Structures are given as structure tokens and as C-alpha cells.
Amino acid sequence: MPDATVRPAPSQETAPRRLPAVPVPGTRESLPSWISRIALAYGIHQSDVLQALGLSTRGEMRPTTAGLALSPCSVPAIHRATGIAAETISGMLLSRFAATALPNLPSPPYLRPGVLTAWAVGAWVLRRHSNFCPHCLARDGQWRLEWKLPWSFICLEHMVYLRNRCPRCQRVQSGLPWGWDGRVCRLRWPSLEVSPSDHIPHPHCDGATVCRGRLDQGVAIPVTDPLVLEGQKRLMRWLYGTAEESAAATEFVSLTALAAQRLTSTMLLRAQDELRSAHRPFQPRNAELAYAWTDPLHMAGAAHAAQRLAARLYRPERAVQWLLIKQPLNHLTERSRYLWGTSLVFGPFHHRTEHMRQALESKLVALPYQGPAYINTLCPYRVHPVAWTVNRPDPRGPQ
Known part of the structure; x- marks a missing residue:
């Protein structure tokens, strides 16, 4: 007898059916x-x-x-x-x-498409790419949630620095395998800038255009710097803590953010070799990595500097002065001292911290241009919407 049950026509709004079995989500998996x-x-x-x-x-x-x-x-x-x-x-x-x-x-x-534009201008988040630990990927192929944030630069389980590029094609990874093995690079091989007369074979003899590099076989740098390790632990407690528990750590986060924007080689003279050898003037190779805080080793150097200042129990004005005297002589005349996202509440400078106030008063940093579309009335630092105008915080505080 034919089945007389009326089945609804397939529609995108139909409630999803229960899948027979699904993998169990991993710890801190995205x-x-x-x-x-x-x-x-x-x-x-x-x-x-x-x-x-x-x-x-x-x-x-x-x-x-x-x-x-x-x-x-x-x-x-x-x-x-x-x-x-x-x-x-x-x-x-x-x-x-x-x-x-x-x-x-x-x-x-x-x-x-533009609903996140204003927020993304000041937010410190890796929207299009992700850091990763080769050892974690080799074990389970899972991409961790905190790898999408620049505040995570060390794998505390394997004690190595995170990476962000494929060891084969040297392209930044997105962390979105979408049905492919998460341990294999699925990006297309970058085009070679050679003349048509040059015959350079593709790394894959089969003529494939996908890299297929093994992310879990990349070389990971071991962590030997104790200040970096302690700084990463403090940042992770701040990330996964509640608002009340993390309130005391916002000063350290603000200090780390300032150090990340102002990091120089002179601040790493007492750091271990893995940081001193990896530090170099930031020169972005990719539009997605246009900011210094997208490099895990750069953020590790900032945590080293912040932890060094915190270990000395410097007052905020003394810590900011230390960052100021470590700058090159020609650094203060460059527009690079404008902190990205300072005038917005969406970035790491949304906290009204002592370190941020001291950095503005000492002119270590300056508020960037605050266009009409990005004026933030919740920010404690008032700035006029005039291009490249140096302003100090309003002494009256938030109005």
C-alpha cells in the first residue's frame, strides 16, 4: 500500500533533522x-x-x-x-x-556586510585567519577557540609558540577547513612571478593547485622565556575569567597592548634567544597581517616587556616612562604612534586604565582620527573629529 504520509516540501526554513551521530566537541574547540x-x-x-x-x-x-x-x-x-x-x-x-x-x-x-565594519576597526580579533599549534593539530586536528585572538600566542600544553603560516607555502591559515582534514593546508599555491619562458615545475608533480602542506609537521619554537610564560598565563586567566575576576588584570592587559604597539629590540635585550632572534621591524607581507599584534612572536615579546615591568612593581607612570625612553629618537615624529582602535571602545583600550591615561598624558601615544562614522560616546577619552589631531583625555572624564 503506498505511503499516504504528507511530507513537507524541502525548504531552508525547515527545522533540521537529528543527525545519527556527531563527534564530541573538544576542549576549547571552536x-x-x-x-x-x-x-x-x-x-x-x-x-x-x-x-x-x-x-x-x-x-x-x-x-x-x-x-x-x-x-x-x-x-x-x-x-x-x-x-x-x-x-x-x-x-x-x-x-x-x-x-x-x-x-x-x-x-x-x-x-x-557592513554591520561589523565599525566594530572590526578597533577589535583585536583574527577574523580571517587563525594561529595554531602543530602538536595540537597532530593529536586531534581540532582548532582551538583562543587561537583566533592575538592574546593567545603560546600553547601551554606543549610549551611552544603558536604559528600562523603553512610551513610549505608560507600562507596565513584561516582555521576553517570546512569538511577537509584540518591538519592539511587547502589554500591554492601562490602564483610565481616568473616570465613565461621560465619553466619552474609545480611542487606537486600531479599539477595540483592546492598546497596540501602538513600543518602538524611544522617546526614549533619551544618556550624558554619565563616572563613570556607567566604573561601568557595571566592573559589566559583574564580571557576565560568572569568580569569580576578579570577586573584586576585589565591593567596588565592594557600594559601588554601598549608594549605590543611600541615594541622595539631594546625592550628584548634580556629576553631569551627565541624572542630576540625573531624580533624584527614589522613589515606586513599580507593585507590580513597588517598590524603588529597579528604576529604570535611579536605579542610574546610584548608580554615579556609587560611582565618585566609588572615584576618590578612599577607604578603606571614609571612603566609608561620606561616604554617611552626605549623608543628610537625618530619614532615620536611618526604617525605609527597612533594606537589602532584607541578612540573606540571595541579594542583593548576600552578600559579606563591608569596605563592608558599615563600613555596619553606623556604623549607616548596619540588618539587617531575619529571620523563621524566611528565617534564613540562611551570612550572615556574625548577627541575632536579632526584628522590627525593630538588630544589629551578630558580631565573632567566621561561626560
């Missing part, structure tokens, strides 16, 4: 990494696994928004499709750091 492992287990493509999880109709899984946050209806949809608790799913999103590293994150869904 949501895109977990979704990619689901797709890899079922052998399906990105669009299919997103539709199976009820995410195909929303703008939350684009390359620039994947893993930031989910709309209220997306979390229950993933829960119904996988059986994983909603609290676990929310814990795999960068929005869990809204109280510390990523304040004022706009609410999803991000259906319009």
Missing part, C-alpha cells in the same frame, strides 16, 4: 572546527553540513563572521540537530569573550 569535523565524518560539503545544522539561511558562517556569534534561533537549531547542549555550543563561540577581549560585539545575524 565552532567552525567542530562543524568541519562533522562534515568530514559524513563526507559532505560545507553547504550541506550547514543546511543540516539549520545555518544555511543566515549570514553567520561567512569567512569573516564564522565563529563570532550565533543568533538566538541558530543555537537551538544546532542543539536539535546534534543533541549537544546549548551551553556547550555557546562556549565554542568568540562571543564568550564579550566581557574581556571582545566588548560590544554586535548582535547576530550578520546579514548585511
Whole structure:
């Protein structure tokens, strides 16, 4: 007898069906990494696994928004499709750091391309790429959540510095394998700037255009600097702590951010060889790595300087003066001293810390141009919307 059950027509708004089995989310694993492992287990493509999880109709899984946050209806949809608790799913999103590293994150869904523009101008987050630990990838192929933040530059489990490039093609990794093995580079091989008469064979003899470099076989630099190690532990406690627990650590975070913007080789004279040999004047090779804080070793050097100042129990004015005297003579006349995101509440300078006030008063840094589209009335530092105007904080404080 034919089945008379009426089945609804397939639609993107239909609630996702329960998947038979899904991998268990790893400790501190990011949501895109977990979704990619689901797709890899079922052998399906990105669009299919997103539709199976009820995410195909929303703008939350684009390359620039994947893993930031989910709309209220997306979390229950993933829960119904996988059986994983909603609290676990929310814990795999960068929005869990809204109280510390990523304040004022706009609410999803991000259906319009420009909804994150103003926030992304000042936010310190690796939106298009991710750091990684080769040893962690070799063990389970999972991409950790904190690897998307510049505040994480050391793997505390394997005691090595994180990397951000493929050891073969030297291209920055996105951390979005989307159904492929997360330990293999899936980026296309960069074009070689050679004349047509030159015959340079492709690294793969089969004529493939994908790198396929092994990320888990890259060389990781061991950590031997005790100040860097202690600084990373303090930053991780600040990241995963509550707002009350992390309040005392905001001064150290602000000091680390100042050191990251002002880091020079003279600040690393007492550092271990892995930092002194790796430090060099920042010259971005990729548009995504346009800022100094996107380099894990650079952030490690900043943590070394901040921890050195914190260990001496310097007062904020003394610590800022130390950063000031370590600058080259011609450094104070350059526009590079304008801190990126200082005038916005979205970056690491949204805290009204003593170190930030002292840095502004001593003219170690200056507020950047605050255009009409980015004027932030919540910022404690008032600045007139005039291009490249040096301003000091309003002594009256927030109005």
C-alpha cells in the first residue's frame, strides 16, 4: 500500500533533522572546527553540513563572521540537530569573550556586510585567519577557540609558540577547513612571478593547485622565556575569567597592548634567544597581517616587556616612562604612534586604565582620527573629529 504520509516540501526554513551521530566537541574547540569535523565524518560539503545544522539561511558562517556569534534561533537549531547542549555550543563561540577581549560585539545575524565594519576597526580579533599549534593539530586536528585572538600566542600544553603560516607555502591559515582534514593546508599555491619562458615545475608533480602542506609537521619554537610564560598565563586567566575576576588584570592587559604597539629590540635585550632572534621591524607581507599584534612572536615579546615591568612593581607612570625612553629618537615624529582602535571602545583600550591615561598624558601615544562614522560616546577619552589631531583625555572624564 503506498505511503499516504504528507511530507513537507524541502525548504531552508525547515527545522533540521537529528543527525545519527556527531563527534564530541573538544576542549576549547571552536565552532567552525567542530562543524568541519562533522562534515568530514559524513563526507559532505560545507553547504550541506550547514543546511543540516539549520545555518544555511543566515549570514553567520561567512569567512569573516564564522565563529563570532550565533543568533538566538541558530543555537537551538544546532542543539536539535546534534543533541549537544546549548551551553556547550555557546562556549565554542568568540562571543564568550564579550566581557574581556571582545566588548560590544554586535548582535547576530550578520546579514548585511557592513554591520561589523565599525566594530572590526578597533577589535583585536583574527577574523580571517587563525594561529595554531602543530602538536595540537597532530593529536586531534581540532582548532582551538583562543587561537583566533592575538592574546593567545603560546600553547601551554606543549610549551611552544603558536604559528600562523603553512610551513610549505608560507600562507596565513584561516582555521576553517570546512569538511577537509584540518591538519592539511587547502589554500591554492601562490602564483610565481616568473616570465613565461621560465619553466619552474609545480611542487606537486600531479599539477595540483592546492598546497596540501602538513600543518602538524611544522617546526614549533619551544618556550624558554619565563616572563613570556607567566604573561601568557595571566592573559589566559583574564580571557576565560568572569568580569569580576578579570577586573584586576585589565591593567596588565592594557600594559601588554601598549608594549605590543611600541615594541622595539631594546625592550628584548634580556629576553631569551627565541624572542630576540625573531624580533624584527614589522613589515606586513599580507593585507590580513597588517598590524603588529597579528604576529604570535611579536605579542610574546610584548608580554615579556609587560611582565618585566609588572615584576618590578612599577607604578603606571614609571612603566609608561620606561616604554617611552626605549623608543628610537625618530619614532615620536611618526604617525605609527597612533594606537589602532584607541578612540573606540571595541579594542583593548576600552578600559579606563591608569596605563592608558599615563600613555596619553606623556604623549607616548596619540588618539587617531575619529571620523563621524566611528565617534564613540562611551570612550572615556574625548577627541575632536579632526584628522590627525593630538588630544589629551578630558580631565573632567566621561561626560
